[in-house]
Amino acid sequence: MDLIKNRRTIRKYKQEDVAATLLNELLEEAFRASTMGNMQLYSVVITREPEMKAKLAPTHFNQPMVKGAPVVLTFCADFNRFSKWCRCRKAEPGYDNFISFLNATSDALLVTQNFCTLAEAHGLGICYLGTTIYNPDKIIDILQLPELVMPVATITVGYPDECPAQPERLPLEGILHEEFYHDYTPEDIDRIYAEKEAMPENQHFVSINNKETLAQVFTDLRYKKADNEYMSGTLKETLKRQGFSE
Amino acid sequence: MDLIKNRRTIRKYKQEDVAATLLNELLEEAFRASTMGNMQLYSVVITREPEMKAKLAPTHFNQPMVKGAPVVLTFCADFNRFSKWCRCRKAEPGYDNFISFLNATSDALLVTQNFCTLAEAHGLGICYLGTTIYNPDKIIDILQLPELVMPVATITVGYPDECPAQPERLPLEGILHEEFYHDYTPEDIDRIYAEKEAMPENQHFVSINNKETLAQVFTDLRYKKADNEYMSGTLKETLKRQGFSE
Numbered sequence: 001m002d003l004i005k006n007r008r009t010i011r012k013y014k015q016e017d018v019a020a021t022l023l024n025e026l027l028e029e030a031f032r033a034s035t036m037g038n039m040q041l042y043s044v045v046i047t048r049e050p051e052m053k054a055k056l057a058p059t060h061f062n063q064p065m066v067k068g069a070p071v072v073l074t075f076c077a078d079f080n081r082f083s084k085w086c087r088c089r090k091a092e093p094g095y096d097n098f099i100s101f102l103n104a105t106s107d108a109l110l111v112t113q114n115f116c117t118l119a120e121a122h123g124l125g126i127c128y129l130g131t132t133i134y135n136p137d138k139i140i141d142i143l144q145l146p147e148l149v150m151p152v153a154t155i156t157v158g159y160p161d162e163c164p165a166q167p168e169r170l171p172l173e174g175i176l177h178e179e180f181y182h183d184y185t186p187e188d189i190d191r192i193y194a195e196k197e198a199m200p201e202n203q204h205f206v207s208i209n210n211k212e213t214l215a216q217v218f219t220d221l222r223y224k225k226a227d228n229e230y231m232s233g234t235l236k237e238t239l240k241r242q243g244f245s246e
Numbered sequence: 247m248d249l250i251k252n253r254r255t256i257r258k259y260k261q262e263d264v265a266a267t268l269l270n271e272l273l274e275e276a277f278r279a280s281t282m283g284n285m286q287l288y289s290v291v292i293t294r295e296p297e298m299k300a301k302l303a304p305t306h307f308n309q310p311m312v313k314g315a316p317v318v319l320t321f322c323a324d325f326n327r328f329s330k331w332c333r334c335r336k337a338e339p340g341y342d343n344f345i346s347f348l349n350a351t352s353d354a355l356l357v358t359q360n361f362c363t364l365a366e367a368h369g370l371g372i373c374y375l376g377t378t379i380y381n382p383d384k385i386i387d388i389l390q391l392p393e394l395v396m397p398v399a400t401i402t403v404g405y406p407d408e409c410p411a412q413p414e415r416l417p418l419e420g421i422l423h424e425e426f427y428h429d430y431t432p433e434d435i436d437r438i439y440a441e442k443e444a445m446p447e448n449q450h451f452v453s454i455n456n457k458e459t460l461a462q463v464f465t466d467l468r469y470k471k472a473d474n475e476y477m478s479g480t481l482k483e484t485l486k487r488q489g490f491s492e
Contacts, residue, residue, distance in 0.1 A: 004364060005275045024418055029251045031415050033359060034374035037468055038413050045423045052425055081420065081430055081438070082464075088435045089461035094471020098478040102379055105348075106355055106399065110374070113279060113359035118250060128280035128356070133348055144426040153352065167284050169277050172270055174327065177291045179298055180390045184327055189334045192327070215335035218328075222283055225340020229492055232344040246475055 003121055008166050010125025013158025017070050018124065023157075026122065030115035033107075039082050041104035042111050045143045045151075047072040055142045059135040060154065065127045069156035074132065074139065075112045077104030079148040079244075095148065097246035101239060105152050112153045125160035128153065134231050136238045147243040168196055249367055254412050256371025259404025263316050264370065269403075272368065276361035279353075285328050287350035288357050291389045291397075293318040301388045305381040306400065311373045315402035320378065320385065321358045323350030325394040325490075341394065343492035347485060351398050358399045371406035374399065380477050382484045393489040414442055 027044060035041065047053055048071055056074075057066040066072055079100050083093035116126045132139065132154045139151045174192035184192070196202060202214050211217050219225070239245055273290060281287065293299055294317055302320075303312040312318055325346050329339035362372045378385065378400045385397045420438035430438070442448060448460050457463050465471070485491055 004278055004360060007278055009280060024422070027422065028415075028418050031418075031421065032250055032253050032412075034255060034362070034372075036376045037464065038415075039464070039469075040416055040421065043421055043423060043427065045425070045427060047425060049425055076427075081435075084430050084432075085435050085439050086461040086465055088432050089459035091459060091461035091465040092471070093465055094469070094474050097471075097474045099379065099474050099481055100478075102351075102481065103376065105351070106376065106379075109352055109355035110359040110362075113356040114250060114363065116280070116356075117360065117363055130282045130349065130352065133345065133352075142426075143423075146427065146429050149427065166278075169274075169284075170286055172274050172277075175277065175286065175289055176270070176273065177289060177389075179291070179293060179295055180388075181289065181291060181322075181392065181395065183392050184330050186330075186334050189327075189331050193331050213335035213337060215332040215337035218283065218285070219332055219337040219339055223285075223340070225338070225343075228340050228343045228345050232346075232492060235345055235348065246478060 004117060006166070007120055008164050009127050010158070010160040010162060011065050011127050011164075012160070012162040013065075013069050013125065013156075014161045016159045018157055018159070022122065023071060026115060026118045029118050030111050033110040033114040035107045035110070036103050040107065041078055041082065042108035043076045043078040043081065043149060045074040045076065047074065052142070056139065059138045059142070060129050060131040061134075063129060063131070065129070065156040069127070069158040071157040073115070073155045073157060074143060074151050075108045075153040075155070076145060077101060077108045077150045077152050079104050080146050083148055096243045098239070098244060101150060101244035105150070108152050112155060116155060119157055123159065124157055127156045129156065133235060135234070137234060137241070140238065140242070145242070150239065150242050150244065168199060170196065250363060252412070253366055254410050255373050256404070256406040256408060257311050257373050257410075258406070258408040259311075259315050259371065259402075260407045262405045264403055264405070268368065269317060272361060272364045275364050276357050279356040279360040281353045281356070282349050286353065287324055287328065288354035289322045289324040289327065289395060291320040291322065293320065298388070302385065305384045305388070306375050306377040309375060309377070311375070311402040315373075315404040317403040319361070319401045319403060320389060320397050321354045321399040321401070322391060323347060323354045323396045323398050325350050326392050329394055342489045344485070344490060347396060347490035351396070354398050358401060362401060365403055369405065370403055373402045375402065379481060381480070383480060383487070386484065386488070391488070396485065396488050396490065414445060416442065
């Protein structure tokens with residue numbers, strides 16, 4: 001599986017389309033991922049039409065991949081279909097609650113990653129857009145998602161038109177814990193982040209932003225407390241609106 | 247990637263151990279999954295000691311895989327390490343909120359699925375335990391997870407000692423939506439669930455439980471409203487305890 005080891009996120013795609021038969025085949029295989037009680041608590045909305053991409057783009061902060069990729073996939077946590085089935089079968093569904101949202105989110109994200117691996121194995125490139133849960137309310141309106149359906153991940157898909165460098169990753173010892181969590185001392189933190197901080201591109205990033213440390217680029221510019229709190233509010237409101245609030 | 251197409255969840259494992267070098271290699275490769283802003287918002291706790299497995303088993307409703315597998319992995323959403331790094335670098339982290347929990351959960355689940363694919367490609371079998379978020383408070387105590395760390399997925403790993411039948415999946419048309427969500431009519435539901443309901447093992451399941459429909463087995467026995475509401479409460483309390491409540 002050198003494929004996974006050598007993968008890179010692709011943000012620039014060729015004009016070439018992705019055949020619907022291939023896409024369906026990859027999605028069908030992706031649905032082999034583990035799913036809670038075999039309930040398959042997800043749906044996938046496939047966006048190909050330029051006008052739909054144009055509507056979605058602002059919800060993803062106009063990242064160019066949305067309009068630039070032949071296919072945009074929105075993976076949704078979905079308890080609607082299952083609940084409708086229950087109601088059609090004299091059964092009263094009890095999935096309008098927070099744990100059900102997380103169960104469906106888990107199902108949806110496992111399938112998302114499975115799809116990404118399969119797509120890359122077939123020569124496609126993907127980009128995972130973390131912005132999906134920043135503007136879920138707007139995505140819900142555009143894709144007409146009913147109650148008990150929440151968008152949780154967006155993937156842009158197409159044939160790669162670039163081969164970017166692989167980003168660095170933290171050393172294994174920074175992530176793994178034997179038997180129980182060994183919390184990090186300041187010395188651990190220094191060691192774990194040393195390589196990341198020493199990279200010329202990261203140092204450049206600090207200097208062009210007039211910051212003192214790389215961490216400040218994250219806290220002061222990229223992922224700010226005020227933004228996170230605002231988006232947490234939107235997310236909670238949207239969960240309520242979609243009926244996952246009990 | 248017939249590997250993914252033909253996969254099955256493995257619940258019975260050989261006595262054979264999983265070498266630490268192999269496990270580390272698979273985890274390192276799994277960490278190539280997409281991650282928000284390259285923050286790698288996850289940690290993995292590796293359980294091998296029998297006494298730790300014995301402690302974890304009840305939190306997973308004593309499913310036999312926990313004690314029966316050579317390795318149990320708990321994948322955690324983790325903003326602790328990143329926040330500690332910020333504090334060591336004159337930056338004030340703002341990740342004690344709900345969106346940060348979901349961002350870290352997404353990171354952790356993508357890595358979880360990536361690991362499962364890699365493990366299976368190396369001849370290992372895995373079982374995904376959805377029970378992790380049912381008793382997160384107890385898992386936190388056992389694994390000594392600090393604030394801003396939440397367990398979100400557990401995987402048991404070992405060499406397969408069974409080859410079960412592949413479970414059915416819904417037809418593609420039940421999951422995919424072109425351009426926007428086409429909500430399901432009762433006729434759609436009948437069509438989508440027909441094959442599942444006609445399966446002898448599912449019909450057997452209905453009859454041994456003295457139910458009228460398969461859906462009732464889910465709503466009345468397997469995933470009950472009252473249980474979901476109770477566990478939603480625990481989950482919310484635990485998120486507050488772990489500091490993700492803003």
